[in-house]
Amino acid sequence: MRVINFNPGPAGLPLPALERARDELIDFQGSGMSVMEHSHRGKEYEAVHDETISLLTELLGIPDTHQVLFLTGGASQQFAQVPMNFLHPGTSADYLMTGVWSEKAYDEARIVGQARIAATTVGPDKRYVRVPGQGELQLDPRAAYVHLTSNNTLYGTQWHTWPEVGSVPLIADMSSDFMWKPTDVSRFAFLYAGAQKNLGPSGVLIAVARKDFIAQGRRDIPKIFRYSLHAENNSLYNTPPTLAIYLCRNVLAWMKEQGGLAGMEARNRQKGELLYRSLDANAGFYRAPVERESRSFMNVVFHLPTPELDATFVAEAKKAGMVGLKGHRISGGIRASLYNAVSVDDVRALVSFLEEFARKKG
Amino acid sequence: MRVINFNPGPAGLPLPALERARDELIDFQGSGMSVMEHSHRGKEYEAVHDETISLLTELLGIPDTHQVLFLTGGASQQFAQVPMNFLHPGTSADYLMTGVWSEKAYDEARIVGQARIAATTVGPDKRYVRVPGQGELQLDPRAAYVHLTSNNTLYGTQWHTWPEVGSVPLIADMSSDFMWKPTDVSRFAFLYAGAQKNLGPSGVLIAVARKDFIAQGRRDIPKIFRYSLHAENNSLYNTPPTLAIYLCRNVLAWMKEQGGLAGMEARNRQKGELLYRSLDANAGFYRAPVERESRSFMNVVFHLPTPELDATFVAEAKKAGMVGLKGHRISGGIRASLYNAVSVDDVRALVSFLEEFARKKG
Ligand SMILES: Cc1ncc(COP(=O)(O)O)c(C=O)c1O
Ligand SMILES: Cc1ncc(COP(=O)(O)O)c(C=O)c1O
Ligand SMILES: [Mg+2]
Ligand SMILES: [Mg+2]
Ligand SMILES: [Mg+2]
Ligand SMILES: [Mg+2]
Incomplete structure (x- = not known):
């Protein structure tokens, strides 16, 4: 799998x-x-x-x-x-x-x-x-x-x-x-x-x-x-x-x-929008520090209320089949990299997971 | 195959x-x-x-x-x-x-x-x-x-x-x-x-x-x-x-x-000796220009009597399932590279082929 x-x-x-x-x-x-x-x-x-x-x-x-x-x-x-x-x-x-x-x-x-x-x-x-x-x-x-x-x-x-x-x-x-x-x-x-x-x-x-x-x-x-x-x-x-x-x-x-770069752009915009929208909707729990106009569609960086919750998030996501979410040691927090190979459904799965996580722990 | x-x-x-x-x-x-x-x-x-x-x-x-x-x-x-x-x-x-x-x-x-x-x-x-x-x-x-x-x-x-x-x-x-x-x-x-x-x-x-x-x-x-x-x-x-x-x-x-580097050496010496022995035994047809004490066990370079025969050799060897034998454009002729992955049997096949080729064309 x-x-x-x-x-x-x-x-x-x-x-x-x-x-x-x-x-x-x-x-x-x-x-x-x-x-x-x-x-x-x-x-x-x-x-x-x-x-x-x-x-x-x-x-x-x-x-x-x-x-x-x-x-x-x-x-x-x-x-x-x-x-x-x-x-x-x-x-x-x-x-x-x-x-x-x-x-x-x-x-x-x-x-x-x-x-x-x-x-x-x-x-x-x-x-x-x-x-x-x-x-x-x-x-x-x-x-x-x-x-x-x-x-x-x-x-x-x-x-x-x-x-x-x-x-x-x-x-x-x-x-x-x-x-x-x-x-x-x-x-x-x-x-x-x-x-x-x-x-x-x-x-x-x-x-x-x-x-x-x-x-x-x-x-x-x-x-x-x-x-x-x-x-x-x-x-x-x-x-x-x-x-x-x-x-x-x-x-x-x-x-x-997949439709070349126009196809990639459509996928990538949809993915980024799905994830940022969900983070913004749960802004009391997740904090995305990047200013809106500079937000990356490739690497979505956010933090939970505490480093301990960051760690729990990464561990539970892994159990749910989603890996690679730990932020870089310099920035801490969470980083979801949404490169071309990541599908819209993959991002939907992450969004469901993070909304459920916020409900449970928020 | x-x-x-x-x-x-x-x-x-x-x-x-x-x-x-x-x-x-x-x-x-x-x-x-x-x-x-x-x-x-x-x-x-x-x-x-x-x-x-x-x-x-x-x-x-x-x-x-x-x-x-x-x-x-x-x-x-x-x-x-x-x-x-x-x-x-x-x-x-x-x-x-x-x-x-x-x-x-x-x-x-x-x-x-x-x-x-x-x-x-x-x-x-x-x-x-x-x-x-x-x-x-x-x-x-x-x-x-x-x-x-x-x-x-x-x-x-x-x-x-x-x-x-x-x-x-x-x-x-x-x-x-x-x-x-x-x-x-x-x-x-x-x-x-x-x-x-x-x-x-x-x-x-x-x-x-x-x-x-x-x-x-x-x-x-x-x-x-x-x-x-x-x-x-x-x-x-x-x-x-x-x-x-x-x-x-x-x-x-x-x-x-395969026995580590001692195993590689045994294989490689046997391969080189098989091929050089055959070339020396057919020295009227094949010419190996490198001086004996400097001969490489990895790349065995030799020439046939004419560039046309070199080309025929390469083409017929290919038909017999042996590829990569064309010499570098600077040196011309034939080059058989006998790196670690080449087996003793592979070299035996080449030796049979070249002896047969010398018999036919020599
Ligand atoms: C934007 C950017 N530049 C440069 C590098 C360094 O690349 P590399 O490790 O292939 O040298 C990275 C690595 O992640 C990167 O993200
Ligand atoms: C002895 C030797 N040195 C250097 C090179 C060049 O290596 P590369 O093409 O990986 O730079 C070669 C390539 O065949 C070689 O045989
Ligand atoms: Mg940078
Ligand atoms: Mg990096
Ligand atoms: Mg050199
Ligand atoms: Mg080379």
Whole structure:
């Protein structure tokens, strides 16, 4: 019996994508071997590689100006690799701070070169409960780039309107909300996301890069860190994580069947609305600290009246077949991650559980 | 029907390891989810992580002075990360050149800092048919480290005695022969290997690091590239490639059942001897260019009288159920990769085939 999985990442994946992987794990398409045993230079794997890129291109509507890259090391490696590529000597980058992931990105950038905080919503308690408004941004018009975290996995905030940054290249860590809805990727010079929330297993990172932007990246860094090199080699410069890419292919094919990103958005909005509505209706018992306009549809963060009740909630939810609800140790409380693979019915089950819990303990 | 897989990497894996993965792909140990859907901070995945480290430690006899790390980006990323960590300002590193992989490692090191060639066996035709002898090494006693490629996947050469490097730290890229036999890891300050030959799918790199050596690594590089950071966090600083590590666990468990590294060595020696003996016995038809003492037990490289016959050989072998035999485009000819998962019977089948082929076409 499969449980209902609210893990923050690695996260639940759609069952049909997993079943497809299971059914051909030993013998991929009659080739007599597993997809992971195929050479990354052979036609069988290359078809998977190219299909994954095609599905991403189709579902996201990626224009010709941009290119998909498969990279590794997670978003954490991109925190360093982005400034290594784009912080040319004498330049500085602007960071929009909305949580611990932006902080980590900023810290790596400052090791590589010059970076400044162009906006932050950090509170006196070091927490973040919203993303900044346009009026709060103090942008450097000569910045090498502006970096933001589109969804703050830990605090449960999300950008719902992209900031205006003029002609400065915009870069986004979209790890926890990539492909949750249709997105105009042409606004971004570079965006990146670890697969392990909305798209696949951990071990592969997907980037969408504007070709002319990465072509101007620094050439005095090791080859393997140059985005331009991976672009020129269709992400086959060295051995890519073939099995992880194959699993993303299966998930993308499922997304396409579910109506693509419009379908994902409809599901995801319904899920988020169901859960927030219930939390608001029980606001005497559950407290959702994030400001309304910054609420994340991917990670719904809330607290019960006491840490003890938080713990009881998590334990009883687990008995009821719902796992992954414990909040991050920094934020405490409860976090329900509602990535693409979580169904509306899964959220309905959580809502019934939490309403019943409030009745019993409230 | 599974084929006989002589791929150079990604390569064939032991069927029991794959079957185990298939059987629990949807529901890992009754947890109601796949191992790839588990949080990397949860107890289910952590048990897999720790078991993989324990199996490596047990099979290799890793001493307390050393530690296992799981990294990403393949050996190609280590070509850059090694000098980033260990090439302190004002120091230089020595590279032992035995093929294209050493060349790539050296090229990245020269982008990061100072590196010199302490030995090379490159021929006038730019090829390599042997590893250097001790007398050929021109070592810098003050070098930051000596780097070698233990097995040259492309040209089919292998180090059978480690060079004496005095008190200089020895670093090895063991991507294509890691764990092919018992190895005294205490000789190495740092060794690394992509999993995709002897150990698992692509997407995870295993390093064995001397703790005091990596602790002295540079601190002015991005955090994510510091080996010391990954060591301090038991390779859980950021999300590791959990599924790839799980699959390595399955392969390591199989290796243990097969008698550990002593068992692997016995199998691997028998396989290499069978194939080289047959090639030598048919030396009028097959030419194995590598010098006898440098022959690799992992990648057996040979040529037929003409490139056309090479192509016919590959095509007919495929019809006979044997794949992955085409040589690398740089070396041409045939390459049979005999990694741990290839059985003695697989090699017997290849030997029968090649003897029959020589009789027919010779
Ligand atoms: C928004 C965001 N950025 C970055 C990361 C770090 O990703 P990784 O662990 O793959 O490096 C995470 C991980 O949860 C995240 O949620
Ligand atoms: C000896 C050796 N080193 C390094 C590499 C590069 O490994 P990766 O493609 O995983 O970066 C290979 C790949 O075949 C190899 O055989
Ligand atoms: Mg997280
Ligand atoms: Mg954040
Ligand atoms: Mg190779
Ligand atoms: Mg080499």
